[in-house]
Amino acid sequence: MDSGRQGKARSARQGLIDWPGTLRGGRPQSREDLRFHLRSRSAHELWLVIVDASASTRRHRALSDAKGVLAQLFEDAYRQRARMALLTASGASPKWQVQGLKAAKTLAGWLEQLGAGGGTPLLAALAEAGEWLAVRRKRYPAEQQRLLVMTDGRLKDISGLPLLACAGLLVDIERGPIRLGRAKELAVGLQLEYRHIDDR
Secondary structure, three states: OHHHHHHHHHHOOEEEEEEHHHHHHOOOOOOHHHEOEEEOOOOOOEEEEEEEEEHHHHHHHHHHHHHHHHHHHHHHHHHHEEEEEEEEEOOOOOEEEEEEEEEEOEEEEHHHHHHOOOOOOHHHHHHHHHHHHHHHHHHHHEEEEEEEEEEEOOOOOOOOOOOOOOOOOEOOOOOOOOOOHHEEEEEHHHOEEEEEEOOO
């Protein structure tokens, strides 16, 4: 009887990582900080990641540290056979890197090359993501969609936000002595949970 219970506990510690649940507790420092889903035969998960790589994210190692979190997320997505969608917001317009494909090790190479620059087309990225999710939801109604937005929130205006209808988390990467704090407002407007990247 005891071994059965231990086996169940072990499987829970080795199942799919619950990233929103994990990051709600702060940035994981060790394996003990990770939260897991029990492995099941449920529908596949889609992880949609929107990365703000505008010029302002170069400050105080914001994008650099965000890349560390993303590297771990990509590795786990690959191991868990989750599908990935990746949209970057920098320059003049957002750009899709991956759209609904199984996570691949090539994402690590892309991440190494990712640099910050240009404007912040984050609102355009969010609107595009909302439309894409709606279409995909019709095509794969059983798919479990999760959203992760990484941004410093440095936008002039956050009115007219799209309704994403997707559970998720916004990770605030704004750093420095003067913080505008707009990422938290953005999370509220998008109905996403909020966490600062430095929160333990």
